[in-house]
Amino acid sequence: EAQVTQNPRYLITVTGKKLTVTCSQNMNHEYMSWYRQDPGLGLRQIYYSMNVEVTDKGDVPEGYKVSRKEKRNFPLILESPSPNQTSLYFCASSSLAGWVQNGAKNIQYFGAGTRLSVL
Amino acid sequence: GQNIDQPTEMTATEGAIVQINCTYQTSGFNGLFWYQQHAGEAPTFLSYNVLDGLEEKGRFSSFLSRSKGYSYLLLKELQMKDSASYLCAVRDSGSNDYKLSFGAGTTVTVRA
Numbered sequence: 001e002a003q004v005t006q007n008p009r010y011l012i013t014v015t016g017k018k019l020t021v022t023c024s025q026n027m028n029h030e031y032m033s034w035y036r037q038d039p040g041l042g043l044r045q046i047y048y049s050m051n052v053e054v055t056d057k058g059d060v061p062e063g064y065k066v067s068r069k070e071k072r073n074f075p076l077i078l079e080s081p082s083p084n085q086t087s088l089y090f091c092a093s094s095s096l097a098g099w100v101q102n103g104a105k106n107i108q109y110f111g112a113g114t115r116l117s118v119l
Numbered sequence: 120g121q122n123i124d125q126p127t128e129m130t131a132t133e134g135a136i137v138q139i140n141c142t143y144q145t146s147g148f149n150g151l152f153w154y155q156q157h158a159g160e161a162p163t164f165l166s167y168n169v170l171d172g173l174e175e176k177g178r179f180s181s182f183l184s185r186s187k188g189y190s191y192l193l194l195k196e197l198q199m200k201d202s203a204s205y206l207c208a209v210r211d212s213g214s215n216d217y218k219l220s221f222g223a224g225t226t227v228t229v230r231a
Contacts, residue, residue, distance in 0.1 A: 014152075015126075016195055031217055033219075033222075040127075040223055041223060042206065042210075042221045042223035042224055043162070043221040044221075045218065045219075045220075048217070048218070050217060052146070056219065058218075090162070092162060096217065104166050105150070105169075106217075107127070107164045107167070108152075108219060109164075110161035110162050111159070111161060112160070112161050113159070113161055115159075
């Protein structure tokens, strides 16, 4: 079954304690992305990756790190979490087939989400 | 950058029709997506428009006017399970930026 898998689904931690949220996809997608979702603000992109070893900042990258050592995995790292990083996090992936041509659909598929609380 | 606006909430009766509008202002455009998101769950793809006009898929239709920066999602024959948040997302057309920007979402409540 094609899917994007995030772990953990729920996490409560304390300020300053490093944590990693894992994301893995089995669809051989080139593109992967992390979003956070907060009430009234919608989904905001944190970081994205166009392929292995290629990552770039999204709209809200402060306080986060990512890596893309393998095509299927795209972990999100919070080196020193703070309460303002309490949020619902989603990982997503998509193919990039034909994306340079206008019109390619390239649907993004989302993981089930990770609800993080930083106390 | 992108500026995407959609209403915060809408309420409708089971069996009725609801239209969710989305307006956007973008530096570039390479497609508009609608996603459905039930509370606490992942967004799931509903529809995609890149050319002007109407795309119909069962009870759901989506319309796009690129010149007006406008789209709508039409939900027909509403069912209770359609109660969810509907997200409008616009993809930029930057040559090295494969970016999808989301609106804040419209929460649709279907009443019996």
